[in-house]
Amino acid sequence: MKTLFLAWQDPESRKFFPIGKLTFSDNYYQFVYIKGALAAKEQSNFQGLISFPSLEKVYQSQELFPLFSNRLLPRSRPEYKDFIKWMSVSQDDADPIALLARSGGKKMTDTLEIFPYPEPDKEGIYHIHFFVHGISHLTESSINRIEQLQPSEQLLLVKDIQNPKDRNAILLRTSENTPGDMHLLGYLPCYLAEDISKILEETSVYVSVERINSSPAPLQFRLLCSINFTSLNNLCLFANQIYQPIVNEISQSISA
Secondary structure: OEEEEEEEEOOOOOOEEEEEEEEEEOOEEEEEEEHHHHHHHHHHOOOOEOOEOOOOOEEEEOOOOHHHHOOOOOOOOOOHHHHHHHHOOOHHHOOHHHHHHHHOOOOOOOOEEEEEOOOOOOOOEEEEEEEOEOHHHOOHHHHHHHHHOOOOOEEEEEEOOOOOOOOOOEEEEEOOOOOOOOOEEEEOOHHHHHHHHHHOOOOOOEEEEEEEOOOOOOHHHOEEEEEEEEOOOOOOOOOOHHHOEOOOOOOOEEEO
16 A cells, blocks of 8 residues: 655644545545644644545545646656656656655645655665755755765754744754864755654664755755664654544545
């Protein structure tokens, strides 16, 4: 089974809520709201999405739901091959779920973002890819430093404890192997920050550069990184109750 989560950001408070889960199994796509949608409703008056009006239904389809498919770059576009390279996904592995997981499916015109549900390998090791967030807010010096990064170069995580909007925010910076070379490079995605903040208290986390995409790649796809760590004490990502479905995923299903 392949799984993605859908998140919504309150346009006023900018608070980030995971609200839904998309799965692909047995040639069917399925979407359900998760309990984070209830928190979004209570705290930010979230009313559900037009594509999925009821918070208490299970939606199924043999085709990828338009809300998700419209966030994929069509293969007919001339920049599609470049896009695949930016994602660092092979042509053979470039299925819709993989591309949405890597790209985030984010549009400039709305407040939704997609992220994957990672699972550890047989040795209990997580291997997660992500694009660094917030690069557009960096200094010119930091953006120039990103262009000089090398594949496999190690980066460090720093908790941004003074961040007024997100107490779990985590910055990435250069490892300062060269004296004086300390540059902030952006943020770990919000969907990872809370869990990684807890994991850092129990085990080491290794972050490295996967790929640098120079212009004309958008800044949101500029720096692709990987994060690796070993799961200890049965610590799993996205185990919080907010990621659990509101309704039973088998019953009450309706076709899209």
